[in-house]
Amino acid sequence: MIKQLCRKMFRKSLWVYHANSGGCNGCDIEVLNVLTPYYDAERFGIKLVGSPRHADVMLCQGPAMRPTAAALRRAYEAMPEPKLVFAIGSCACGGGIWHDSYNVLGPVEKVIPVNYYIPGCPPRPEAILYGVALALGLVEKKMCPVTLQRRRLPIPRYHPESLVGTGIEIVYKDAEKV
Amino acid sequence: MSLLSKIRETVLCLKAGRVTLPYPAEPRPVPPRFRGRPIFDAAKCIGCAGCANNCPAREILVHDVCQELRIIQYLGRRCTFCGRCADVCPEKAVTMSHDFETATNAIADLSQRLELFMSTCQRCGRCFPEPSPLERLKLKGYRFDDVASERWIFHSKGYLDAESTVADIRIDLD
Ligand code: SF4
Ligand code: SF4
Numbered sequence A: 001m002i003k004q005l006c007r008k009m010f011r012k013s014l015w016v017y018h019a020n021s022g023g024c025n026g027c028d029i030e031v032l033n034v035l036t037p038y039y040d041a042e043r044f045g046i047k048l049v050g051s052p053r054h055a056d057v058m059l060c061q062g063p064a065m066r067p068t069a070a071a072l073r074r075a076y077e078a079m080p081e082p083k084l085v086f087a088i089g090s091c092a093c094g095g096g097i098w099h100d101s102y103n104v105l106g107p108v109e110k111v112i113p114v115n116y117y118i119p120g121c122p123p124r125p126e127a128i129l130y131g132v133a134l135a136l137g138l139v140e141k142k143m144c145p146v147t148l149q150r151r152r153l154p155i156p157r158y159h160p161e162s163l164v165g166t167g168i169e170i171v172y173k174d175a176e177k178v
Numbered sequence B: 001m002s003l004l005s006k007i008r009e010t011v012l013c014l015k016a017g018r019v020t021l022p023y024p025a026e027p028r029p030v031p032p033r034f035r036g037r038p039i040f041d042a043a044k045c046i047g048c049a050g051c052a053n054n055c056p057a058r059e060i061l062v063h064d065v066c067q068e069l070r071i072i073q074y075l076g077r078r079c080t081f082c083g084r085c086a087d088v089c090p091e092k093a094v095t096m097s098h099d100f101e102t103a104t105n106a107i108a109d110l111s112q113r114l115e116l117f118m119s120t121c122q123r124c125g126r127c128f129p130e131p132s133p134l135e136r137l138k139l140k141g142y143r144f145d146d147v148a149s150e151r152w153i154f155h156s157k158g159y160l161d162a163e164s165t166v167a168d169i170r171i172d173l174d
C-alpha cells in the first residue's frame, strides 16, 4: 500500500533531508557516498536539500536521543505532506549498540513514524540505494520473518532396555516411556 | 586562460568515462569477507545462548516457554553485523551471510525465530539440548558403556553390539 502511495505521491523527484539525531557519523558518510558519481542517487531524481521545509523524504541516522528528540520531531513536522521517513542504520532502526545508554531513547520510531528501514552498521551504499529503489517500486522486497522449528519426541534417556540397534542409529521402541 | 582550464576539465571528464554503477538494475557482488545478515540454523543450534550473551547489541533473546521448548529470537533491528554470534557459536549454527539487501517497510521482516526442543535433565530438572554437551565431550564411562568388558561408546548415537570389534579399542586411545 505504501508503495502505491509512493508511486502516486512521489511521481517526480524526491528531495531528501538528511537528519542525524546522534549517530556516530558512519551512516552519514555512507549516505553522502550514495550521492557521489560512483553510486549517483541523482539518477533517481534524489537531491539533497538543506532544509526540511523543502524535503519530501527524511533520512534519519542515529537513535532518538534525549537532547535531540524534540528537534527531530520539529524537523519532521516542518516537512510538507506527503512525507516519507527512512531509518538508515541499526541506530535509527532499533537503537543500535547504544540502545541502553542513559541518553538514548531508542529507535527514531519512538519519536516520528518510520516508513522504510535500512539496517546495517553502517549499511552499504548499495543497501541504501536498494532501500530507495524499494520505496520507488523499482525492486522487490526480499525479507520476510523466519521461524525454524526443531522438535523431537521426548527421548527415554534413562531406559536403555528400550534401545534397539539398527546399524546406524539408535531406535526408540516406545517413546512414551518417559 | 579560463577557457583553457575549462577545455582541460572537459577532456579530463571525458577521459574518465562512465563511472556510475548500474546498481539496482544489475547485482553488485560483495567482497569475500563482507559480513551481512547472520543466518541461524535450527538444525545445528544446541540452544546454549552463547550468542545471546556475546551480542553487543543484545539482539538475540532466549526464553523457555515450557520445560521442553526454548525460543531463540533474533530481532534483526539493531544488529550491527559484527559477527560475534558466529564467532562464539560452538556448533557453527550462525553464518554471516552476504545478504545486504535487507531494506524493508516492516521491521519484523528481519526477525528470525528458532524453536528448539530441549530434553529435561533427570537430576536438576532444567532443560538441555539433546545430545547434551556432556555427551559431546565423550566422557568415558558415561551411560551405556559396557564397563564389564571395557568398551566405551564415544558417539551419542552409537551403540554396542554383542561382539567387541577392533574399532572399539582404537577409539579408546583417544
Ligand atoms: S548504525 Fe552504526 S554507523 Fe550508523 S550511526 Fe549507528 S553506530 Fe554509527
Ligand atoms: S552480528 Fe553482532 S550484533 Fe548482530 S546478532 Fe550477531 S553478535 Fe549481535
Ligand code: SF4
Pocket (backbone or CB within 6 Å): B040, B044, B045, B046, B047, B048, B049, B050, B051, B052, B072, B085, B088, B089, B090, B091, B092, B093, B094
Ligand atoms: S546459535 Fe550457536 S551460540 Fe547461539 S544458542 Fe545456538 S548453538 Fe548457542
